[in-house]
Amino acid sequence: MSVVVPSALLPASAAPAFRGRIGRSADSGHYAVPHRYRLHLAPADPGCLSLAVTHGLLGLDATLPLRLLPELPDAADGSYTALRPLYEAGAHLYTGPATAPVLGDAWTGRIVSNHVPDILRDLALRFRGDGPDLLPEEHRAEIDGLAALCEDGVHRAAQRAGELGLHPDEGARREAEEALGTLFEALAALDARLTGRPYLLGSDPTLADVHVWGALLRLDTVHRWHLDAAALDRVAGHRTLWAYAQRLAAHPAFARHLDVDAVLRRHRAHCRGREAAGAAIRIVDWGGTGTGG
Template sequence: MSVVPSSLLPASAAPAFRGRIGRDVHSGHYAVPHRYRLHIAPYDPGCLGIAVTHSLLGLDDTLPLTVLPETPDRPDGGYAALRPLYEASAHLYDGPAAAPVLSDGWTGRIVSTHVPDILRDLALRFRGEGPDLLPEELRGEIEAVTDLCERSVNRAAQRAGELGLDGEAAHRDPLTVLFAALGSLDRRLARHPYVLGTAPTAADVQVWVTLVQLDTVHRWHLDAAAMDRVAGYPALWEYARRLAARPEFAHRLDIEAVMRHHRAHCRGREAAGAAIRLVDWPGTRV
């Protein structure tokens, strides 16, 4: 397992534990029922992706999952319940004990805090009878969709919200990127029930979590005209609603926690798009 010591990271960052689950007993960490545990925070998009993957694979009886309290209970923004795992895994650790964490019950240490690695290991090492979320022939496309969501939806929406407060011309460029990405996803979903065809893959987990973020966090900083454009992708938002009706996707979704966390930590100003909600996400109070 590799870990970057906290002394080499910015003060606000937790170390990135990058252990992996191997194929067999010679790997050190290998898939054994009940050996590992996942710890997730209800407001974090990476944690939501892990929870959805966990549910799709039906891992409740194999790999227990703990949902931490909505509000971290330590002044540094970490969780007291995770503190022993961090201290056992990094010598003289003095940073926040943050989620997500994949922990090893045999050693009492952390395997990984790195969301992409955790998602890959769940899909490849703990699949069991669940769907193949990372089929070999689609891995390149899954990586491309993941990159599109992160760069051209999440980052573009955030950037557009920031620039929209400073001037129309600056606001326009990231919105162009955002609309192009949403259009690309909408065209895919107009042809197939899932992003890459007729069966769910890791790409669907990524896209759905991204749409949750767009409709619950980013809309607060986009103007009404931008949100009207965002709403204009019917196949994409019908897909979001359809998956939200499935218990595998909705079970761990806590929209109220997402919104409270956003309001508590965001320093941006609200824009007119805040009034436009595109999906009645499960558990949302009117």
């Protein structure tokens, strides 16, 4: 059963957290059977794109159909009209935004989950079939650690540095420098891991690669607009890491739903941050899928 936070307890812009999980058998309620579920994604959103990549790596087109949504929501509150019935079916008298992603149950017309980390794990563990093992049991703690590094050490650190780097207050600028230090440390650690290996955990892709590639894509298409040229030069200096990002961008599962321009347009639709001098410096050619700026 989905756990839903009452909408009255949420900010007006937030969607409720549906946290249903896919179990091992029919006894669990939600279990993996072909064509029961639909995965609703807007690939211009980085979280949705990570799910699309995982779906592609597992070859799930025939068993778990994708429903692709436009890069920008079609309602003023950030909702997708197509998802409204699922949200209303899952939360009584729901009036909040109907956002992507959504793993929907076609049998019940309800949402199983809209929580990216849970959906990623359930795709890898429950829908895998004969596909590759993207979440090997012996590496799960390591993959979780790399996911946290991407979220805190790359995404949030770059976001914080961009928000504060142009602030006139000296204290804010010091915080920005600390955030940049965190970002550089994370990138150096990832760069070192990739020396002499094609993927983060060896010879085959895992969810670790999905997490890291998505973080690098966001860094080069979104965060770079708010970092100055000196910071971007240091970011770009991790040559092994960026060569890895570009190599994965040519992989069919990573490239299929990648549209760099769409990612940037979605970001600009709600971003009010100031652009910095580093914006013109692009690190990776993402395979001709968009100019990225």
